[in-house]
Each structure stands twice: as C-alpha cells, then as structure tokens.
Amino acid sequence: MSVRTEFSDLIRAMARHDWGMVDQLLDGLETSGWHGGSQVIGAAFAIAVNDRFAAGHSPTKVARFVAETRNQFPGAESLPTLEMEGLVRAALGEVGLIDNLSPETALQMQIVFLGKLLKERDPNEAQLEEFIADVEQTAAEYL
C-alpha cells in the first residue's frame, strides 16, 4: 500500500512554514480521513530523531533536546515533559517508555518535535525530497 500524498505534503508544508497550506491539508484530511497519517508522521519523527542523535545519545542529551524544544515553542508547555523525553527515547530504541502514552498526545508530540527537527536541519528542496522519499518508503512498510 502506498502512502497518501496529503501526509507527505503536510511535512513539506511544515518544512516550508507554509501554514496556510497546513490548514488547507488538514481541512481536506477531515473529509478524506486520517488513515496512514500516524505511520507517516511517526516515520518522519523517528527517522529525524535517529539522524539528530546519530553521533550518540544519553538521557541527559535527550532531556536537553526536549528542554530546547519546549523553550522554542512556548505552547509546548502544555505537553508533559517526562513523556516527551520518553517518546524521543522510544524512537531511539526504548519503545517500552511509551506504553502508557495516549495516541493523541503522542501524535501531537511527534508533530512538535518534527517542527523542531525540520527547523534545525533547515533542508534545501533536494534534501527535503530525499527525506520525504525515505519517510514514504518506511511508512509504507507499516500500512
């Protein structure tokens, strides 16, 4: 099963800070359904996190990254800090840390982290397309 293009477009719009397009795509998804969205967002988040911590990670480094994210987006204060750290560490292999995390909160956190990671990477168009191709291929395995 292939990945629906709306979700890839959502990541493109996020990387380009095209919030009008984000709104438009979300309006469309309200009608067409969310099926496949969790896999695409999850793949994008997990790939970006593993790239971010490719040189190595520790609970302290993860905690610092989460603090930076919360500082960058003041609205993220509504999200629980420890669970945010758990989600990042789950993407780095400790999946047991998200056993009690609700899927809605997990989805929100993944989008917020993705916003942070895309800003950090600041990819050019070619890099963005390469990232999205990787995300689509990975997500397709879990649809």
Add this chain to the structure above:
Amino acid sequence: MSGSLGEVVAQLGSAIDTLRNAAVVAQRAQADAEEALTHYRQAARGSNHPQIAGAVTESRTAAEKAGKLARLISEAADHVGAYSNAVAPGSAPTKQPTDAATPSGEDLLTEAIERDSARRNVGSFLSTMTRKAEDLQDNTQKSVAAAREAFEIIRGPRGPSGSQQASTTAPAVGPTVGQRLLNDAPDTAGHLVVVGLVASVALHRSVQSIRKGIARLRDRERTDRVQRPDPRDGTP
C-alpha cells in the same frame, strides 16, 4: 639507490597503492552487500518465495566474498610492501596510509552498523506506534484535532492576518516576577537605599515633631496650673 632499483621500488609503491585502493573498494562493496542483506531480510519476513530467499542468500554470499576479497588484497599489499622494504629498507610504509577523502573499511563498517541500528529503532518504534494508533486512525475528527493543536504550538500565536512565518529564534517570553527581581537587582537595591534614607529622615522629623508637640503640651499644662490653682491645694 641505483636508477634501476629506484624504478623497481617506484613500481612496487605504485602496485601497493593500487592494491590498497582495491581493498577499500572491496570493503565498500562488503558494506553495501550487508546493507542489502538487511533490506532483503526485512522484505522476506513472512514470505517463503524462492526468489526473495535467493536474494537473501546471494547478498549474504556477496558480503562474505567481498570481505574476503578486501582481506586478501590487503594481505597482498602487505606482502608487496614487505618485499619492497627487503630490497630497499624503509621504501614502503608499514601501515596503510590514511586518506581523508576515502573512508576506511572500519569507518564504513561503523557507518553501516549505525544505519542498521537507526533502521531497527525506527522499525520497532513504528510497530509500537502503529498498534497504539489503531483506534486513533479510525477517529478522523480526533486525529485532525490533535494535529491542529500541535501545528498551533509550532506556528505560535497568530497575528491579525491569521497566518505568519514561524520565527527562527526562540520567542521572547515575559520574565517571571522572580526573574525580574534578579534582573533588576542593582536598580532595586538602589531604590531601596533611597527609600530607606527618605524613610529614616521622615521618621527622624516625625520624632522631633512629636517631641516638640509633647514639650508644648507640658508647657501649656504648667502655665494653666499657675494661672488657675487647684482648689485641693487649700489656698484661697
């Protein structure tokens, strides 16, 4: 070193370089074959198709043979180097030269292991997440609402136009009362000193004024007593 011996040593050096480069290419081929093997194994999960099973076997063999090839070529380069050093001591380096532009076999292997580890992490995370999100997938309203809230967090407070570019710097957050006190500490201390001085002067004046008032009252009382003697004194 005579001319003919110099030529021989130069040719041996050239052969060593060629062999070292070939060994790096073989190590790279080994890393690629190992990566392919990982992908084929993932693709083969739950399938007994002979072609995919063949791909797994062939890529494993290719990785093993490429590794063996790299090792044999490196050994050949070492032998040529030893011979070169026998005929002209010190003519060949005893260790493989490091080339910054060309990653070593060890670097390539480390890179392949890291890639493999990242893939495994992503895979196990997505498996868990997909299971967790099964119910959410069916509830479009809930999913889109959650996503909208998250995008609101990223884009920050909306301006009057309802849409704006996200700031690339951390937004300024108003300092707390505690932070303001810490930030303004020198000024605050200065203000307190001034207020203290004013207060002490005011207090001193008040005390003097009160003392004068009490003295005035005592004087008036004394004057009244002299002008109007007390009948209890027994004087007419």
